[in-house]
Amino acid sequence: MRHKDLWKGIDALARRHDLTPSGLARLAGLDATAFNKSKRTSADGSRLRWPSTESLSRALDAVGTDWDEFVDLALGRPGRAIPLVGLARAGQGGYFDVQGRPDGPDWEKINFPGLGDEIVYAIEITGDSMEPVFRAGDRVIVQPGAEYRRGDRIVARLHGGEVLAKELGRMTADRVELISTNPAYAPLEVPRAQIDWIARILWASQ
Numbered sequence: 001m002r003h004k005d006l007w008k009g010i011d012a013l014a015r016r017h018d019l020t021p022s023g024l025a026r027l028a029g030l031d032a033t034a035f036n037k038s039k040r041t042s043a044d045g046s047r048l049r050w051p052s053t054e055s056l057s058r059a060l061d062a063v064g065t066d067w068d069e070f071v072d073l074a075l076g077r078p079g080r081a082i083p084l085v086g087l088a089r090a091g092q093g094g095y096f097d098v099q100g101r102p103d104g105p106d107w108e109k110i111n112f113p114g115l116g117d118e119i120v121y122a123i124e125i126t127g128d129s130m131e132p133v134f135r136a137g138d139r140v141i142v143q144p145g146a147e148y149r150r151g152d153r154i155v156a157r158l159h160g161g162e163v164l165a166k167e168l169g170r171m172t173a174d175r176v177e178l179i180s181t182n183p184a185y186a187p188l189e190v191p192r193a194q195i196d197w198i199a200r201i202l203w204a205s206q
Contacts (some may be wrong), residue, residue: 001074003040003048009074010035010051010059016073017063028058035059066205083107084122084139090163100144100157100197110139112205118143120202123155123165129180130165134204140165144199153201159194165201 014024014035021035033039040049060070071077083102085095097103102121110122125138133153134140142155154168156178169177169187176195178188 001071003050005074006051006056007035007040008076009070010056012073013059013063013065013070016065019063024059024062025055028055028062030055030058068203080112081109082112082120082122082141084110084124086124087126087163087165090123091157091161093161096157096197098196100155100199112141119145122205123163125165129182129185130167131182133167133181134165138204140204141202142199143202144197146200146202148198148200154198155201156190156198157196158190159196164188168198 010024011021014021017024019027021037022032025034025036026032028034034055035051041047042049056070060066085102085107089095094104094106095102101119107121112122120141120143122139122141125134125140126136128136130153140153140155148154148168150168150171152168153165155163155165156176157163164178166178166188167181169179171177174192176190176192176198178190180187
């Protein structure tokens with residue numbers, strides 16, 4: 001990433017949150033001039049000045065933006081609206097087709113960066129069974145149809161309609177182990193015949 005890309009990303013980040021670069025710096029607890037244009041080169045223009053990783057990290061934390069989204073802003077890559085549903089609501093029915101793809105009118109939409117044309121959706125985590133990996137309020141990006149294997153974080157729907165976010169454990173011809181990363185919850189041994197579908201979690205936004 002070039003010098004101008006980093007500063008373009010900071011400017012775009014400020015605009016996205018209706019801030020000036022100075023306002024973004026103040027919100028991050030930095031000197032108000034930290035992101036000003038005068039700070040981007042030396043006084044005579046002969047030397048480039050780069051924002052520190054600490055100042056940039058504090059700015060991202062201040063507005064709740066992660067590094068992936070910032071890179072998309074800096075490089076001018078547009079985000080994409082994808083469906084979102086809470087994990088508890090997802091089990092109520094009417095949100096997925098038989099292949100585990102998002103279906104129905106009741107999904108919310110969020111803008112998410114760095115995605116191609118593949119079918120994906122977001123689920124907002126509820127409960128504490130996947131702590132400390134996923135916490136309540138985290139959003140996980142799920143891709144139905146993607147290959148999965150033991151050790152992957154996945155979303156699974158059971159025949160009764162319950163939708164679970166788990167880690168995939170041991171798989172046999174007859175049974176699948178679904179593991180909670182919170183040791184307070186015992187692993188689930190589920191008959192394969194009782195699982196409608198499994199979809200792999202690509203990554204999480206915290």
